Amino acid sequence: MAVSPRTPGAGEMFQLLRDGRPRTRAELATLTGQARSTVAGRIDALMATGLIAPAGEATSTGGRPPATFAFNASSQAVLGVDLGATHARLAVTDLASTVLAELDAPLAIADGPGPVLAWVAETGHKLLETAGRSAADLAGVGLGLPGPVEHATGHPNNPPIMPGWDDADVPGILRSHFDAPVLVDNDVNIMALGEHRIAWPDVADLILVKVATGIGAGIIADGALRRGAQGAAGDIGHVAVPGAEEVVCRCGNVGCLEAIASAQALAARLREEGLDVAGPADVVALVRGGDVSAGRAVRQAGREIGSVLAATVSLLNPSVIVLGGILAEAGEHLLAGIREVVYRRSLPLATQHLRIAVARSGAQAGVLGAAAMAADHALSPDAVDALTA
Amino acid sequence: MAVSPRTPGAGEMFQLLRDGRPRTRAELATLTGQARSTVAGRIDALMATGLIAPAGEATSTGGRPPATFAFNASSQAVLGVDLGATHARLAVTDLASTVLAELDAPLAIADGPGPVLAWVAETGHKLLETAGRSAADLAGVGLGLPGPVEHATGHPNNPPIMPGWDDADVPGILRSHFDAPVLVDNDVNIMALGEHRIAWPDVADLILVKVATGIGAGIIADGALRRGAQGAAGDIGHVAVPGAEEVVCRCGNVGCLEAIASAQALAARLREEGLDVAGPADVVALVRGGDVSAGRAVRQAGREIGSVLAATVSLLNPSVIVLGGILAEAGEHLLAGIREVVYRRSLPLATQHLRIAVARSGAQAGVLGAAAMAADHALSPDAVDALTA
Known part of the structure; x- marks a missing residue:
């Protein structure tokens, strides 16, 4: 009569309390379908860890008002x-x-x-x-x-x-x-976890794209981060960009997106054009200052990134694409380039409700x-x- | 004292029985953490629907042997x-x-x-x-x-x-x-659901690619089918293929993968080359019969599909890619073309354990x-x- 040892325990009951709302023993018994005595024991065990704490009394419906318990996030x-x-x-x-x-x-x-x-x-x-x-x-x-x-x-x-x-x-x-x-x-x-948690908690399908020294994506699908079999999912920086076979990437391959459109790659290109650019921050400063070559270069990078994101939209059908990383701070040029290609290259069903926006959670994400x-x-x-x- | 009405009920207990194993009331009480009386009531309710049925007696440890109940899949x-x-x-x-x-x-x-x-x-x-x-x-x-x-x-x-x-x-x-x-x-x-269920039930991250009249993919990530925000996920047939901008697709766009590498597209191309090809089945027959142009065309289609799958591997890091649809029946040529590009274009972490195989569940999937x-x-x-x- 071997039975799997896993029984819904205090850990599962605790998930109900993570929303921070105080609840009585009776409410928890109803919510879990567990006996009052079981619930009382689990509350004691959770109190002992400090993860929950007494949270005052509920309104009484007659008799002694029942005690409530709530998640103690500062424990x-x-x-x-x-x-x-x-x-x-x-x-x-x-x-x-x-x-x-x-x-x-x-x-x-x-x-x-x-x-x-x-x-x-x-x-x-x-x-x-x-x-x-x-x-x-x-x-x-x-x-x-x-x-x-x-x-x-x-x-x-x-x-x-x-x-x-x-x-x-x-x-x-x-x-x-x-x-x-x-x-x-x-x-x-x-x-992606931070931006989703902070700015888009109710969106089930979101792609965060970071454009900085490198380029990469984080994938939220059906509400959770998807890492793939080895945790390598989202590695769009090394997807091949058409027509760029002569550009060698630091990964050893040729024509990778990040060898062409990362902030680092843009800085190098603008330097070759004679602009005074030491790194990504200077690219952003130039664009914000209205420099036409820099703005054009960022928009073109947006198009290259857009070509890979168009494939991503076809593959994953997200409802939101969020841009982060230092190049996202260069304003509308990057967004404009990305939007131009994504909306041209994807089927209507996938883009009719698609939003493409700059990350809201900033450097804290x-x-x-x-x-x-x-x-x-x-x-x-x-x-x-x-x-x- | 408003409480969410959702209580773990008979439906949740029933999930434990879906594996087909007979279980006693006592085992179900242990597994669910519910009171014996609650479990007995739910068993009665499930018996009334026919979804479970008596499945004989368990071995007794003394006294009357307890009755067992099991999923009645034929109900x-x-x-x-x-x-x-x-x-x-x-x-x-x-x-x-x-x-x-x-x-x-x-x-x-x-x-x-x-x-x-x-x-x-x-x-x-x-x-x-x-x-x-x-x-x-x-x-x-x-x-x-x-x-x-x-x-x-x-x-x-x-x-x-x-x-x-x-x-x-x-x-x-x-x-x-x-x-x-x-x-x-x-x-x-x-x-994808059928192939995953039948042939790869233990694989968490799988992409099924169908190459037939059109080309599309089904995405299993973390064990479940991912449909995206509108259910349009997996639509790789309309991803742009580099250097094919002159080919018009039935979707109205140009350079789409399926306009170049679908079984339909191959049939049309081989017809232009003077071969007697009415449709996809003839392409498969020619390749199997050893026709060199047909074999070469299928291998090249594999490379085009591979270029999109390389991006897919970078994005999703699956552990298995399965090929289905009529063109998968053309044997090793399609697989060889796909493997050639995927293994060249993806990072080592994503391909070291990657398997690329023909669907096992056949036309029934x-x-x-x-x-x-x-x-x-x-x-x-x-x-x-x-x-x-």
Whole structure:
């Protein structure tokens, strides 16, 4: 009479409370279909973890008013980390994505995993302190890296702009500094998670496209991030662009989208045209200042990106495409180029309700997405069951 | 004290029984965490619908051996319908995809929704009779159409090869013939559902590509079919192929993949070269007979399809790509062309474990996928709750 051991437990009941609304024991018994005594025991177990707390009394319908219980999002904290090629952003949030402390600093990812992760650990601990929390309060760490990450292991896989990081045991290294689960993903996926959570929580099908040093996409389909079999989904930067076979990409292939239309590629092209451009920020500044060549170059990059996004629209039929990364700050030129090609190249059914917009969550998207990834993991039914077992 | 009315009911308990294993009341109480009395009541309600039935006695550990209950897949039937441009396939299956009766017939989709759906209704009723089932046994109808279908309404949307079908109320018309829910999807999605169910049930991320009169894909990600916001996902036939801007597609755009690499396009090209080719079947016959021009043309079509699939692999990181449709029957040439480009154009992380194979479920995939779509709908927790309420 072998029976699977998995019984809907405290973790599943807790999911009902994650919306923050206070509920009575009787309401929870009705919602879960569990006996009052079972519910009472699970409430006690959840109270012991601190994840829920008493939230006053409900209105009585006669007799003693019943006690209510609610998600206690401030009981623990998570650390979100968003590492780019040349900068880092860290945030300590509570379990409901409220930012408690935040920090932005220059950082060279090319220094390699040892120095970079040591810095992350030290800075993370300091930031926890700033937030008034101790290391014991930490429920998880979420980290985004600017390159492909194998999701199952959290190891970078041949990341083109991260020398020394290939197959590094990032979760293992960080676990030696933090006594909490560590989740690692690429920078675009955490940005998609953050933008979706902050700005488009009710949209089921969304593509976030980051145009910066590289180009990549994060895919939300049916409400959840889709990473694919190895966590490599969304890698549109290395899709071939027609007619660009002579351009060699840092990945070793030719004609890749990001070798032609990334902020880095545009900076190089404008430099060749004699403009005073050191990097992506200068491209944005030139466009905003009304420079015609720069504006034209960004619009053309939009068309190239649009040609790949047109295929993406045909394949995934999203209702929203959101543009992020530094080149999205160049204003309407990028959007205009993308829209021009996407609306020309896709079937009516896929574009009639399609919105293409610039990300609303700004520079915080990645770090908040990383923190949310860690919080979601810590608050999953299995994790809460383990805490209350 | 407003409480959401949704309580885990008989429908949710029934999901545990869908694997077909007999279980006792005590096992179900343990698995669901519900009280024995609650479980007993739900078993009675499910028995009354016929969805479960007594399945003998479990081994006793002393005392009277407890009764067991199991999913009774033969209690009802579903009708699956797979309509192509020039043929139809119908199957009556039980609720666990066992085929009870099947029929294959020529049918011109271009005759329009009135005549075609009247024929489907008449033939469907006859096939139910052949299967020894009555109209009252019918739990649902699943229908696949060879064109874009808006999933929420079940209406075709500007289908290029289905004159007269645009915005036709297909579910409404069929509901006047069948007293059961009608679900409509495009032919490639039902084929992906069928192939996934039959041949790759344990693969979470799979793309099915159908290469026939048209070209389309069905996307399984994280174990489920992803249809996108309007149900238009997977429409790779109208992605632009580089260097083919002079080829006009039936969709009105230029350079579309299916205008260049579909079985129809190949047949036309080989005809121009003076070969005696009336349609796709002749292309397959020529390739199988060793005709060099035909083999070369199919391999080149594989490369064109491969260029779009390389982008698909970068975007979705599937672990399996399955090729279906009549051109997949032409043997290794199509596969070879596709593999050549996909493995050249995608990043190592996405291709190191990627398999590209011909569909295993053959011509049955679509009709069984359509039937499975109807059965899944009929057996969903909400549907079963409604039956037992």
